Amino acid sequence: MQKEFDINSRFQLSDGTSIPVFGMGFYRTGSKEVKNIVKWAYKEGYRLFDTAQIYQNEAAIGEAMSELKVPRGEIYLTTKVWNANQTRTRDSIKESLKKLKVQSVDLILLHWPVKESRLKAWEELIKLRDKGFTKSIGVSNYMIKHLEELKEHGYEMPTVNQVEFSPYLQHKELREYCNKEKIVFEGYSPLTKGKRLNDQRLIAIAKKYNKTPAQILIRWVLQSKAVAIPKTSKQERIKENADVFDFSLNDVDLKEMESWEEGLVTGWDPRSQE
Numbered sequence: 001m002q003k004e005f006d007i008n009s010r011f012q013l014s015d016g017t018s019i020p021v022f023g024m025g026f027y028r029t030g031s032k033e034v035k036n037i038v039k040w041a042y043k044e045g046y047r048l049f050d051t052a053q054i055y056q057n058e059a060a061i062g063e064a065m066s067e068l069k070v071p072r073g074e075i076y077l078t079t080k081v082w083n084a085n086q087t088r089t090r091d092s093i094k095e096s097l098k099k100l101k102v103q104s105v106d107l108i109l110l111h112w113p114v115k116e117s118r119l120k121a122w123e124e125l126i127k128l129r130d131k132g133f134t135k136s137i138g139v140s141n142y143m144i145k146h147l148e149e150l151k152e153h154g155y156e157m158p159t160v161n162q163v164e165f166s167p168y169l170q171h172k173e174l175r176e177y178c179n180k181e182k183i184v185f186e187g188y189s190p191l192t193k194g195k196r197l198n199d200q201r202l203i204a205i206a207k208k209y210n211k212t213p214a215q216i217l218i219r220w221v222l223q224s225k226a227v228a229i230p231k232t233s234k235q236e237r238i239k240e241n242a243d244v245f246d247f248s249l250n251d252v253d254l255k256e257m258e259s260w261e262e263g264l265v266t267g268w269d270p271r272s273q274e
């Protein structure tokens with residue numbers, strides 16, 4: 001990978017803004033842990049924080065960001081509209097901004113393609129973006145059919161699609177589609193929620209580079225041109241997970257990892273969502 005690729009690198013979004021290639025996930029992060037994580041992560045160079053209404057830690061993140069006392073523009077803040085809120089998107093976003101203690105966020109995603117409400121919610125997000133509630137809007141867990149639906153209805157396409165992503169779940173076709181449509185692919189659960197960190201093939205590659213299995217998985221996401229948002233609440237792992245910008249996986253190892261596809265889904269599976 002390019003030498004100039006570092007923790008401050010960003011991907012261009014189709015709306016003219018950009019998103020950091022690397023950040024911290026906050027799924028299942030308890031509110032009490034948030035303050036330290038935000039502090040430690042910021043110190044290690046993390047500049048993207050990924051939360052959601054359903055994670056119930058927006059208020060703690062807002063508090064922690066205020067205490068950091070850094071200019072708002074230094075942090076790329078993402079939140080997501082929860083399914084039940086898709087029929088009250090605007091009000092729910094107002095609540096999110098209040099909890100996060102910000103005037104606007106950088107990216108709002110529809111968390112899940114709820115059949116009955118996703119189109120209206122997307123229309124509402126476009127309006128919210130135009131009114132300045134957020135710089136960018138995107139979706140999460142959208143498969144090609146869900147993205148095509150937006151197109152068929154004449155809506156603008158999302159800037160970002162956040163989807164589970166690891167060598168064990170590669171979404172090749174979806175990524176090609178996103179690339180073609182200029183939608184940045186953001187990979188969640190890059191560490192497979194810990195489920196494959198003991199894979200002997202992964203351990204062997206990690207040894208070769210003198211890196212940990214987690215670092216290899218994060219690096220694989222980045223070299224696949226996706227945003228990586230690993231989650232941890234441990235200080236040493238915050239450092240470890242960010243230490244992935246001083247090496248490159250070579251073509252042989254990338255090819256080897258490409259063969260690990262097994263359709264592993266560690267959370268919800270959007271592939272069967274109508």
Ligand SMILES: NC(=O)c1ccc[n+]([C@@H]2O[C@H](COP(=O)([O-])OP(=O)(O)OC[C@H]3O[C@@H](n4cnc5c(N)ncnc54)[C@H](OP(=O)(O)O)[C@@H]3O)[C@@H](O)[C@H]2O)c1
Binds near residue numbers: 051193232233234
């Ligand atoms: N849009 C969506 O639907 C969606 C769904 C899931 C996730 N996400 C986003 O993606 C983020 C990441 O995904 P995730 O939280 O599901 O899973 P993940 O990042 O794949 O894995 C997190 C797990 O790995 C452990 N871990 C972290 N660093 C490690 C290391 N260096 N060595 C060993 N274990 C390590 C963590 O434990 P410790 O905390 O104890 O270190 C935690 O149990 C989420 O936090 C969230 O922001 C989005």
